[in-house]
Amino acid sequence: MDGARLDQFDRKILSLLQADGRLTNNDLSERVNLSPSQCSRRRQRLEDDGFIKGYRAVLDRDRLGFPLVNVISVTLATHNRDNAQRFADLVAKLPEVQEAHALTGEMDYILKVVTPDLKSLADFVNGVLLPHEAVQHVKTAIVLQTLKETSALPL
Template identity: 55%
Template sequence: MTVALDGFDVKILRTLQENAALTNQELGEHIGLSASQISRRRQRLEQEGVIRCTRVSLDPDALGLAVIAYVGVTLGAHSRENARRFREMVTAMPEVQEAHTLTGDVDYMLKVVVKDLKALSRIINDELLPHEAVQHVRSSIAMETLKDDNLLPLS
C-alpha cells in the first residue's frame, strides 16, 4: 500500500535518510517547519510504516568485518515447509544482512558479512549446505564496495 506524501513529507524522509540523528528542531530548521509539526509528521510516517526504524550505519572494516559475500541458494524441493525452515534459519543468522527471494536460477540471494574467509566457509559448509532444504550454494565475494548508502530514490 502506497502512502500519500506531500512535499514536506518527502523533504523530511530525504533528510532523515541522510542523518536520522537530527532532532525535530534541527529537522524543522532545515525544512522550514516547527519542531511540533515535524514531530506530528514523523510520528504519522512511523505509524503508517513509511519509517520502519532508525538505525546507525556502522563501518564493517572498522569492526573487523572484512568479507562481504553474496550467496545464491537453490532449494532442492520447493515446498512451503522447506521455504519456512530456510527462512527461519536465515533470519536467525546475524551474518546475513539481507535475504531476498528471487526469480530465475537461484531461489535466494543472501548478503553475508563476516570477518574472514574461514568464517564464510563455516557459514556455507556448516550451516547452509547441511540444511535439508538446500540443494546448491554459490558465493561471490565483493572485492570493493563502490556504493553502500541504502538511500531510497525519493522524488
C-alpha cells in the same frame, strides 16, 4: 496513507531523516521551513503510519572485524512451501546474513553475508548452509570492491 499522498514537506522530512536520523525537530524546522511543532507532528504521523520503520546507527563493518562481504546464491533441494519455510527459518537465525532475497530464475535465493575471513566463510557455507536439509546447491562470490552501498530511497 500511501506514498502518493505525501506532500513536499513529508518527503523532505523523510529525505533528511534517512540521511541523519538524529536530526531534532528544531533541525528539521530550519531545513524544511516549518515550525518545530509542525515537524514533530509530521514526524510522529510518518512514524505512526509506518513510513519510518525505525532509527539505527550505521556501524563500520571493517572496524568491527567483518571485512569480507559475500554474495551467496542458494538453490533449494525441493520446491515446496515447507522447505522454503525451513530455509527462511534458518536464515532468520543467522546474524552473518545481512540480506536475503527470494528470486525468480535459476537460483532460489541470494544472500548478502559478512564474515571476518575466508575460514569463517568456508565454515558458514560448509558447516551451516550445505548441511541444511532445505539446501541443494550453494554458489559463493566474494565482493572485491563495493562501488555503492545505501539503504536510502530515491525520494
